Amino acid sequence: NTRVLTGITTSGTPHLGNYAGAIRPAVAASRRPGVESFYFLADYHALIKAQDPARVQRSTLEIAAAWLACGLDPDRVWFYRQSDIPEIPELTWLLTCVAGKGILNRAHAYKAAVDRNVAEHADPDAGVTAGLFMYPVLMAADILMFRANLVPVGRDQVQHIEMARDFAARFNHLYGEHFVLPEAAIDENVATLPGLDGRKMSKSYDNTIPLFAPKAELKKLIFSIVTDSRAPGESKDTEGSALFQLYQAFATPEQTAAFAQAFADGIGWGDAKQALLEVIDGEVAPLRERYQALIADPAAIEARLREGAAKARTIATPFMRELRHAVGLRDLG
Numbered sequence: 200n201t202r203v204l205t206g207i208t209t210s211g212t213p214h215l216g217n218y219a220g221a222i223r224p225a226v227a228a229s230r231r232p233g234v235e236s237f238y239f240l241a242d243y244h245a246l247i248k249a250q251d252p253a254r255v256q257r258s259t260l261e262i263a264a265a266w267l268a269c270g271l272d273p274d275r276v277w278f279y280r281q282s283d284i285p286e287i288p289e290l291t292w293l294l295t296c297v298a299g300k301g302i303l304n305r306a307h308a309y310k311a312a313v314d315r316n317v318a319e320h321a322d323p324d325a326g327v328t329a330g331l332f333m334y335p336v337l338m339a340a341d342i343l344m345f346r347a348n349l350v351p352v353g354r355d356q357v358q359h360i361e362m363a364r365d366f367a368a369r370f371n372h373l374y375g376e377h378f379v380l381p382e383a384a385i386d387e388n389v390a391t392l393p394g395l396d397g398r399k400m401s402k403s404y405d406n407t408i409p410l411f412a413p414k415a416e417l418k419k420l421i422f423s424i425v426t427d428s429r430a431p432g433e434s435k436d437t438e439g440s441a442l443f444q445l446y447q448a449f450a451t452p453e454q455t456a457a458f459a460q461a462f463a464d465g466i467g468w469g470d471a472k473q474a475l476l477e478v479i480d481g482e483v484a485p486l487r488e489r490y491q492a493l494i495a496d497p498a499a500i501e502a503r504l505r506e507g508a509a510k511a512r513t514i515a516t517p518f519m520r521e522l523r524h525a526v527g528l529r530d531l532g
């Protein structure tokens with residue numbers, strides 16, 4: 200059996216990048232025979248970026264509803280909220296004590312914050328919390344707790360999976376073979392979805408398209424995608440075009456080939472944007488309807504998450520007992 204595990208940070212509204220890069224492939228994977236799936240809401244991770252309680256809570260509801268609207272079947276998938284599993288922060292500490300500080304120094308998010316400070320001649324660690332520094336250790340605990348072998352993520356997360364392997368290998372070397380070494384699974388067809396400005400679609404760049412934006416808002420956002428100044432009739436480049444990449448993520452290969460031809464033939468940007476709107480809305484409209492119904496009943500979602508947590512702890516509680524014992528945290532008598 201393959202164990203697939205992935206999470207989404209509950210620090211904002213789910214966007215098309217989360218959908219195409221994580222939710223859609225994960226739901227598809229959960230339906231394959233021989234696959235056991237663990238999908239969760241990374242709300243402890245959210246506290247690293249979002250120190251606004253109302254926003255974290257709202258995002259948790261939205262992301263839970265998004266998973267369910269996109270077809271996650273909670274009877275088949277282990278679906279839970281990270282902070283409902285107290286064994287996860289407990290395991291984080293055990294891993295902290297085998298994690299090399301030098302490795303954490305190289306983590307992209309931490310390094311980017313330090314580099315920014317240095318460029319501005321500020322103290323290198325100005326505004327950097329220990330939480331940001333420890334981010335990869337918490338993520339390793341998420342993965343190792345459930346002995347996942349495959350972790351489907353966007354390219355931005357691959358370094359974290361490699362760190363989880365490193366911590367797991369060190370722990371196993373010291374204390375015996377307790378952890379499975381996980382591997383990142385990247386869907387080559389998805390890669391990184393660009394946002395409105397052509398950079399990676401990300402909450403931090405404020406360039407996202409919300410997954411469940413009403414069609415009118417979706418249209419407004421799509422028409423604001425940055426394009427070059429070529430007029431209708433002039434041939435357009437598909438290479439490096441955010442518009443084209445977004446289209447490709449939602450279209451069939453045949454539609455994509457036809458769209459590439461239209462670029463070569465000089466389709467106007469307005470027509471190209473309209474085509475993009477139709478292909479995204481075609482896929483998202485039925486999901487949006489289910490989402491609206493789900494989000495209107497937070498108590499039902501809460502109940503599902505609690506059930507999911509109880510089920511996940513049937514793994515986490517005994518495994519944590521095993522790990523405590525392995526490191527010497529044992530009863531004395």
Ligand code: TYM
Pocket residue numbers: 204205206207208209216217218219220221241244337338341342350351352353354355356389390391392393399400401
């Ligand atoms: P997060 O919340 O930033 O993103 C969630 C998932 O969405 C993917 N993603 C994208 N994929 C393609 N194009 C984009 N523009 C795009 N933006 C986001 C991310 O790659 C990710 O798969 N640290 C993780 C959450 C996490 C986790 C874990 C993941 C916590 N513990 C354990 C896997 C396993 C994060 O911040 O993802």
